[in-house]
Amino acid sequence: MNEKLFLITKEPLNIEEITKKVVRVEAGAITTFTGTVREFTKGKRTLYLEYDAYIPMAEKKLAQIGEEISEKWPDAKTAISHRIGRLEISEIAVVIAVSTPHRKDAYEANEYAIERIKQIVPIWKKEHWEDGELWIGDQLETKSYPKGRPDKEDIQ
Amino acid sequence: MITVLFFAHLQDQVGKDKIELEAGTITVAELKLKLMNDFNFSSLDQVMFAINEEYAENDDLIKQGDTVALIPPVSGG
Numbered sequence: 001m002n003e004k005l006f007l008i009t010k011e012p013l014n015i016e017e018i019t020k021k022v023v024r025v026e027a028g029a030i031t032t033f034t035g036t037v038r039e040f041t042k043g044k045r046t047l048y049l050e051y052d053a054y055i056p057m058a059e060k061k062l063a064q065i066g067e068e069i070s071e072k073w074p075d076a077k078t079a080i081s082h083r084i085g086r087l088e089i090s091e092i093a094v095v096i097a098v099s100t101p102h103r104k105d106a107y108e109a110n111e112y113a114i115e116r117i118k119q120i121v122p123i124w125k126k127e128h129w130e131d132g133e134l135w136i137g138d139q140l141e142t143k144s145y146p147k148g149r150p151d152k153e154d155i156q
Numbered sequence: 157m158i159t160v161l162f163f164a165h166l167q168d169q170v171g172k173d174k175i176e177l178e179a180g181t182i183t184v185a186e187l188k189l190k191l192m193n194d195f196n197f198s199s200l201d202q203v204m205f206a207i208n209e210e211y212a213e214n215d216d217l218i219k220q221g222d223t224v225a226l227i228p229p230v231s232g233g
Contacts, residue, residue: 121232135228
């Protein structure tokens, strides 16, 4: 088991292991978000996904998200692991665990984390379909940046 | 020497994950122009640049020994 709170790994993710990283006596709530590989996106069948990352920067940016959460919800503790490499349908791509004294903060902080991952963490997924493959991010399959890039305040 | 890293579709387009460049101190904007010429990218408007693992602006300076990464719109999660 890897003890790092913010981790990019090629290994399958274990929800319980990641959740345990944020267990502490001050917490009254732990929310765990699990992102899985979806078979159909807008009617198109995905065979499998491939994730790549700029690993050292991605781990730094995950840690930054943890710091942002600690600023917004001072009693929160966060752990995030994201898997890279080839992932089959229904396999786990990301696990976010947040513990707080009270449940409302744990839910809010957890949602904040996944939204920020989609903005600032250098991870890319490649969709493999029956009739082709494509790196997602610059295409219509996903939201593009309105200004062509994240807002300045989003990345600092 | 400046190391430039490519990811996702840019890596496919360039055919490798990194290159080394001999260059003096240059700005991100200048490097962007050079890469567009060298690799025929149609546009890098959507691509973020990072210097030593931190997002950079067009007028930020790249120095000898720095690692620059081209970061297309991300799609993690």
